[in-house]
Amino acid sequence: MTTILFIEQMLNGLGYGFMLFLLAAGLTLVFGIMDVMNLAHGSLFMAGAYVAAHVHGRTGSFVIGVLSALAVVLVLALVLEVFLVRRLYGREHLAQVLATFGVILVADDAVKLIWGAAPIMASAPALLSGPIELLPGLMYPSYRLLILAAGVLVAVGLYLLVNHTRVGMLVRAGASNRRMAEFMGVRVGQVFSMVFLLGATLAALAGALMGPLTAVQVGMGEEILIPSLVVLVIGGIGSVRGAFVAAMVVGMVDTIGRAFLPLLLRSFLSPTLVSDLAPAMAGLATYALMACVLAFKPAGLFPARG
Amino acid sequence: MKFERWFPWVFCALLALFPLLASSLGLDFYVGFVRRAMIFALAAASLNFILGFGGMAALGHAGFLGVGAYALVALSDAGIESAWILWPAAMVVAGLVAALIGLIALRTRGVYLIMSTLAFAQMLYYVALSLRIYGGDDGYNLMARPSFGLGLDSADEATFYWVVLGLLALVMVGLNRATHSRFGHALMGLRDNETRMRAMGYPVFKLMLVAFSLSGALAGLAGALLVSHNAFVSPSAMHWTQSATLIVMVVIGGVGLRWGGPVGAVVWIGLEELVKQFTEYWHLPLGLLLIVIVFVAPRGLASVAEHWRLPRRPRPAEPAGAVLTPGEGS
Numbered sequence: 328m329t330t331i332l333f334i335e336q337m338l339n340g341l342g343y344g345f346m347l348f349l350l351a352a353g354l355t356l357v358f359g360i361m362d363v364m365n366l367a368h369g370s371l372f373m374a375g376a377y378v379a380a381h382v383h384g385r386t387g388s389f390v391i392g393v394l395s396a397l398a399v400v401l402v403l404a405l406v407l408e409v410f411l412v413r414r415l416y417g418r419e420h421l422a423q424v425l426a427t428f429g430v431i432l433v434a435d436d437a438v439k440l441i442w443g444a445a446p447i448m449a450s451a452p453a454l455l456s457g458p459i460e461l462l463p464g465l466m467y468p469s470y471r472l473l474i475l476a477a478g479v480l481v482a483v484g485l486y487l488l489v490n491h492t493r494v495g496m497l498v499r500a501g502a503s504n505r506r507m508a509e510f511m512g513v514r515v516g517q518v519f520s521m522v523f524l525l526g527a528t529l530a531a532l533a534g535a536l537m538g539p540l541t542a543v544q545v546g547m548g549e550e551i552l553i554p555s556l557v558v559l560v561i562g563g564i565g566s567v568r569g570a571f572v573a574a575m576v577v578g579m580v581d582t583i584g585r586a587f588l589p590l591l592l593r594s595f596l597s598p599t600l601v602s603d604l605a606p607a608m609a610g611l612a613t614y615a616l617m618a619c620v621l622a623f624k625p626a627g628l629f630p631a632r633g
Numbered sequence: 634m635k636f637e638r639w640f641p642w643v644f645c646a647l648l649a650l651f652p653l654l655a656s657s658l659g660l661d662f663y664v665g666f667v668r669r670a671m672i673f674a675l676a677a678a679s680l681n682f683i684l685g686f687g688g689m690a691a692l693g694h695a696g697f698l699g700v701g702a703y704a705l706v707a708l709s710d711a712g713i714e715s716a717w718i719l720w721p722a723a724m725v726v727a728g729l730v731a732a733l734i735g736l737i738a739l740r741t742r743g744v745y746l747i748m749s750t751l752a753f754a755q756m757l758y759y760v761a762l763s764l765r766i767y768g769g770d771d772g773y774n775l776m777a778r779p780s781f782g783l784g785l786d787s788a789d790e791a792t793f794y795w796v797v798l799g800l801l802a803l804v805m806v807g808l809n810r811a812t813h814s815r816f817g818h819a820l821m822g823l824r825d826n827e828t829r830m831r832a833m834g835y836p837v838f839k840l841m842l843v844a845f846s847l848s849g850a851l852a853g854l855a856g857a858l859l860v861s862h863n864a865f866v867s868p869s870a871m872h873w874t875q876s877a878t879l880i881v882m883v884v885i886g887g888v889g890l891r892w893g894g895p896v897g898a899v900v901w902i903g904l905e906e907l908v909k910q911f912t913e914y915w916h917l918p919l920g921l922l923l924i925v926i927v928f929v930a931p932r933g934l935a936s937v938a939e940h941w942r943l944p945r946r947p948r949p950a951e952p953a954g955a956v957l958t959p960g961e962g963s
Contacts, residue, residue, distance in 0.1 A: 366877070418931075424880060429921065431874075432923070434920075436916040549873070549874055553873060606759075610759035610762065611756050
């Protein structure tokens with residue numbers, strides 16, 4: 328019984344980790360290459376979730392919902408890149424925080440104007456609504472398996488793109504030493520624009536896939552942004568590999584903290600105290616992890632800049 | 634006398650007169666509003682001290698505000714009523730928490746400093762969420778405003794207004810003194826060139842830690858005043874977007890300018906109040922405004938005022954290296 332619960336929670340942790348990876352992969356490259364602090368990344372995630380839920384509700388097709396979310400967010404990101412983010416290169420981080428925080432404010436209100444302040448319903452596709460028996464006695468929601476599969480697919484795709492293509496080589500060159508890459512004739516600006524759009528699309532994918540599992544509501548972007556920034560910092564800014572490892576670790580730590588910390592604490596503390604403490608400690612866990620990593624490896628686990 | 638020496642005092646006097654005029658003009662509501670703006674001015678000034686003068690980009694200041702607020706709540710819950718104990722205690726607790734956080738966070742620089750202060754503020758947020766005896770997620774209602782003693786009626790809105798104004802003036806004078814002291818100059822020196830200050834033998838880490846703790850303590854005072862003002866506090870006051878809003882205030886006011894914090898806080902809260910009169914969607918216009926400010930007045934509104942007052946000087950020629958500034962895109 329407990330092993331089954333354990334496996335189930337581990338799978339949940341992996342799923343959360345993959346979603347964090349989708350967000351952090353884009354962030355880490357945007358950050359790593361151009362040193363642009365983009366707080367609006369979470370807003371793209373939110374936009375993806377809303378568009379997917381809306382279109383899915385209207386057309387009844389989950390696939391069309393996800394695809395249209397990707398398309399819409401791609402266009403939004405293009406507008407954002409051309410009119411704002413491109414102009415923030417080389418500005419100090421505070422200006423970037425300010426401008427992209429402005430984008431968050433605009434995005435939240437725009438969503439409120441279109442869909443209202445109340446959370447909207449996002450449902451899993453009918454085909455994947457039931458659980459699947461993975462092992463004898465282990466029933467697992469099939470939709471969560473889809474998320475795992477999508478995560479693995481994107482991770483492999485990104486690995487191939489970054490490590491085995493010419494474009495990926497330019498991305499890595501830009502991340503490890505932008506100035507030198509520019510001197511060598513890499514059009515870092517173009518590479519960056521592309522990476523920004525790719526990152527935005529991945530954020531939209533994460534939003535569209537996460538929608539049915541969590542509430543699709545205003546502010547969801549701000550909530551997911553912080554854990555993905557934690558992933559970014561733990562992994563080392565600019566490193567996709569670091570983002571992957573850190574996302575898995577953070578996903579696990581968070582899920583295990585939420586699922587097993589209460590059980591663990593209950594063995595030597597009073598139940599009321601546990602119900603007070605456990606949620607906070609689970610919430611704290613990822614940040615404590617990040618503080619530890621920063622204290623010992625101030626540039627993250629896999630720093631891209633040598 | 635120079636403008637910037639007499640104007641703050643005149644403005645302070647005008648602010649002090651406001652509650653007297655407000656009651657005759659029927660603007661009583663705005664006494665509370667201006668008081669709230671002054672409390673945020675204090676918070677923004679404390680952030681500007683480390684952000685602007687110390688060069689420490691901290692994205693977790695709302696955490697210290699919250700620590701101050703919850704320290705007050707805890708003591709008040711235990712039966713202490715005097716503001717003379719509650720407010721200093723909130724400052725001490727917030728200062729100590731800031732010092733502890735600074736011990737780790739200040740070892741990092743740049744983006745990593747932004748991130749680590751953010752992480753610690755998130756931890757404080759989760760701690761506040763778990764404080765079920767003080768309401769947890771729902772927040773805590775303060776039964777009575779702390780008593781001021783000295784024959785002052787703490788329930789009187791105008792009296793509390795004057796107390797806040799007095800504290801703000803005190804803090805501004807204090808911060809101004811601090812920035813003009815040896816300590817302040819050392820702080821600005823390490824903002825501009827840390828390596829050089831280190832080489833000259835300044836205890837860089839200690840300086841930063843002292844400034845960070847001081848700023849945290851002042852934020853704690855602002856938090857204690859805020860909970861006295863609202864008679865309510867909840868963990869949402871410590872949400873990271875609140876820290877970002879404080880940064881927004883400082884940056885639109887003017888990072889590293891003496892009046893940057895207060896100007897920014899007053900402008901931001903004033904605009905918020907103004908836009909709320911017309912539409913419930915006040916985030917949208919303010920968000921757009923932020924983006925515009927980043928490009929039009931990158932050094933903040935206080936710098937625009939300075940620009941008008943100073944005689945125009947010819948611009949220095951662009952340094953030769955400017956051609957190679959990173960990120961020119963193609």
